[in-house]
Amino acid sequence: MGLTGWYVHHHGAGHLTRFRAVRPHLPGEVVVFSSMPPPRSLPPATTWMQLDRDDDGDPAGADPTVGGLLHWAPLGHAGHARRLATIAAAVADRRFDRFVIDVSVEVALFVRLLGVPTVVVTQPGDRSDDPHRLAYASATRVLAPWPAGVHRSHMAGKIVEVGGISRFDGRTREISPDPGTVLVLGGGVAESDLAAAAAATPGTHWQRAGGTASTWVDDPWEALQRAEVVVAAAGQNSIADLAAAGARAVIVPQPRPFDEQVATGRILTARRLAVVEPAWPGTGAWPAVLDRARSLRPDWTQWEVSGAARRAADTIAQVGP
Incomplete structure (x- = not known):
């Protein structure tokens, strides 16, 4: 199975919850990269690398969207540089067989530029903007956590709709309302x-x-x-x-x-x-x-x-x- 990288976005708890639901079914070793601090416990064969934040400070004048080409790449931000450097150092030190990105256009593109095949997690809504299209085009697979056919997609042949991912999958109802x-x-x-x-x-x-x-x-x-x-x-x-x-x-x-x-x-x-x-x-x-x-x-x-x-x-x- 080899080594899997997994980027977990820090906004809210949903991205981490999704990782926790999928991880027990994924064989091999996983290295998680996130701005979030590591949780109290991790699954076996899982390590956590905490990344610097790049969303602090005033982005005015930092052109974070690169004129609309990206979503967030602020100029002159030391945290932004360090977080990407951390990912690059990890990829240079060990061979990653694949990398899941949930979610970041910039991380998806950066990891692919480092020569690692990517699985990009998509989300509902209108994702037809240029940054999303670029990330999806660069991905080996696009993983959609919703039922087949509920959202229109321009990613035919690349998107895999797996159904709604719940931490409670497999549990049975034992209590009446x-x-x-x-x-x-x-x-x-x-x-x-x-x-x-x-x-x-x-x-x-x-x-x-x-x-x-x-x-x-x-x-x-x-x-x-x-x-x-x-x-x-x-x-x-x-x-x-x-x-x-x-x-x-x-x-x-x-x-x-x-x-x-x-x-x-x-x-x-x-x-x-x-x-x-x-x-x-x-x-x-x-x-x-x-x-x-x-x-x-x-x-x-x-x-x-x-x-x-x-x-x-x-x-x-x-x-x-």
Whole structure:
């Protein structure tokens, strides 16, 4: 199997969560590169190389997009230079058979220029801009963590759609939902909005998992099973986790570059998998919104979560010698 490099983007917890879901199915040694500090524990045969940050300071005058050619390559930034130098030194010191990039156009191009075949993880939304096209064109494989055919793609023959990757793939539901229980998954919701929604829906019990240190739950599987309705954003990991749990859900897409979550919301609506609201509903709207979610009978098998992490690992392992 040889040696696999894996770049984990530092924004949020989703990229690391996806790595953790796929890693048990990927044989061989893996070296992770990320601006994130190393987690408390790592899988066997896995090492972590922490990279310098390059998103601090004022980018004004640093031409970080190179006139639109790239997404982030600021001029004169020592951290940016050191992070790429760290990757280059590692590749020069050991032979990497493949390198997964989740996600960075600049790292994808840099690693390919170093002579290592790449697997670039793509995301929903409009990725037809020049930097994304360049990264995908340079990749040996483009890995899409969504069901086959849900997003239009110009990467025919290169993209592999493996299904939604969930850390809960393989678990079975053992708890029936508690009537009236509403779980808010993740952050992005003000406590005042949460309190107002709870006050407007007598007979419901609202709780939160994630978003802040005080509400963070390492393993929300039990809470997902107990919830009659789950309220979440439209991030890839959240949707895959909802699919694994077979949840009835209200999805509120958050603003993201390239309309990533809005695009996912459209698919969920078209497939009748969730109630999708363009913004956090007004206080008076919540009773009807929850009633609509309770009436759903979502066929989450459409999200192809079962076996997705293994399919992703197989796609990665096929790249290289």
